[in-house]
Amino acid sequence: MSVLEHALVVFSLISFGYFVLLNAVYLVFTGIAWRRVTYYRRARQFSGADEAFASPLTPPVSILLPAFNEEAGIVESVRSLLALRFPELEVIVINDGSTDGTLRRLADGFDLAPIRKATRTTLPTAPIRGSYASRKHRELWVIDKENGGKADALNAGVNAARYPYFCAVDADAILEPDALLHVAKPILDDPDVVVATGGIVRIANGCRIEHGQVVDVALPRSRLATLQVVEYLRAFLVGRMGWSRLGCLLIISGAFGVFQRSLVAVAGGYSTTTVGEDVELVVRLHRYLRERGEAYRIQFVPDPVAWTEVPEDLGSLARQRRRWQRGLAEALWRHKVVTLNPRYGVFGLFAVPSFFLIELVGPVIELIGYPSVIAGAALGYLSLTFLVAFSVVAILVGAVLSVAALALEEFNFRRYKRGREAARLVAMSLVENLGYRQLATLWRVLALVDVARRRGGWGEVRRRGLGYAPARGASRGR
């Protein structure tokens, strides 16, 4: 055998090993998620969300909404936040140097007046140009600042927030009326232990939206967006639920998460030097709290929903996925000291190494694996029949995992009421592994190339605004 032939065989074996490991992890997580989500559904009737809403003892929350060139949907987004069911809250919109009419739309929509707002200076940010309060809504504030990026805008919001907890929300996200109450519930129940929580992000494309609320849940017409519905369900209901159960939730979506304000401030706020400021913050909080030996929990809650638009064209989707992968890679690399370090417990010994292996190394193995296995079969080192049989197994395993995630959704939440939509989701979960998965893998590998070449940026974000239905455009939700 030549060196090339040896390399082909070895790489084929690595690919098979990776396949088995990856799917074993997914299967275990699917099992954990089934157990947890079912338990959560049963416990929901005793969860006491209504009590929390009625209770004068519920701590107030500041909602932070960073906005850059969001004139199309900013008024709708703010309206949806002002309509949230929560005993006491304030909404702080941070206009991050928008060059469009974002500030004007806010001023017109909410009758803003300039105000000299007192803010902390704990976290450094780009200069604040001015602050505004609404004559119509006492709980609405707008901070107008020079452009510094989303993380910088959030830091300005953390400085300005008045209440002990803040909820970071994307400007293109729509929260359901009870979403804040449900996502904050673990914190309200155990304020001494739970320091951050995240909710599920669902896809708004195709849904009917009126007055800043999703009034009819429906699947998008676009196949690409529908594939992402399946993907999101699997990622949130299975992935995040599983990691949360292990006490190692690494990602709280930038579109919807609640944090203890003083902790975030003392840990240094959002990092302005990464595109994955949401992942980086959560990893840093784990690290910060574990280094101090503090008992804490960062928790995922599966039913408070933030609706967000997803890209319906390949270009936007590719840019979004490359940005997410870059953010994850930067966060893991920045905190690499945690990896396999017993000081950080299961977080350092299992969660971070798994993310390195599955999310960063995995796509590379997978991408090289496809041609090397095919070449091995073509050159006769691998049986063609075996290759075909293995491919069928691989596709079916993917399908079973996706259908299991759909079943989890159907058994517990049943958001898609129409039978034909459920059937369409099943069909998409069956074909997801034929092309879409490979494309997503390619984008993730290209993102790693971007990281190596130190290429960054958010990429173009096109938006029609959520006031239009069905909505189109790109999303910052993760």
Place this chain on the structure above:
Amino acid sequence: MIDELGWVSGALALLSLLLVCTLAGRRVTLARAERRRLGAEERLRPLALALVDGGSVPLPPLTAHDSRALAVVLARYARQVNGAALAYIGDFFEGHGHVARELSRLEDRRAWRRASAAHALGGMASERAIPVLLKALADPDRDVAAAAARSLGRLRALEAVEPLVYALVDGRLPRAVSAQGLLSIGPEAVPRLRDLLAEAPAQVAAFAVDLIGLLGDATNAPELTVLLRDTSAEVRAHAARALGRLGAEEAADELRRALDDRIPFVRVNAAHALGAIGDVSAAPALARQARMDGFDPAEAAARALVRVSPQVLEAVAAEPGNWPHLDQAVDLARIQA
């Protein structure tokens, strides 16, 4: 190997098919059950209303399904009615064996069944359930204990006051649930909460103070005022907040003194309380705190000043210097006028 892969493929395909069929079957079954439930509730609502109104309505023979549906409707009404109507509902649940059934389910091995039973008992207006629910507060499953706490609140069980405050403090129960359970018991809980002020640990006393502020009245002000000098900062802070909620004007002197407390969150609560009471004589002290103190106490003092004396606020904000909290308060008062 290829044969094995073939078997695995077959098994996976079968599993996928099974999952899809289960999904479809469940969708149809659930839709049918939902229609049936709604139909039964609609049909039985007049009967439920008659029961709540008069109590001694002869019940027609009910199927097990209808009996459950009627129980659901009556449990819903139980949360909204009092007195005789509640007693009629209690008689129904007791007389038709619902209470006995839920009490026996409270012994179930499965935690969610115990939780479901504890939850249901709260809507059955049965005194008999109280000792069992008190025992369930110590259930190893947190959801069962939480459901019991809620039900004890609904049943207005005075015996639950002390265990609920202790459970709230030591984290055995979700805080929101146990707090709301206590609030549901109502003003009758105040004497028992007062008993906790003297001897209970500081954290317990602090929550008792908070609840007295929510459930009590002006007669409770003197004993809360004394607590503004407690050795525990938590008790002092909660006492200040409670006095503000009660609008206790007689506590103004002590609250003004609390503006000089060494603990910031005590100063925050004292400022809020003075704002709520509207104590004009506190204006100079509040102005000083709004100018000189840390962020949170200064913010609280400036907001209190808006309520206490807008004239003093305008005057001190106009003095030379950088007073961000006073400036903010002035602007807010202007636009919200």
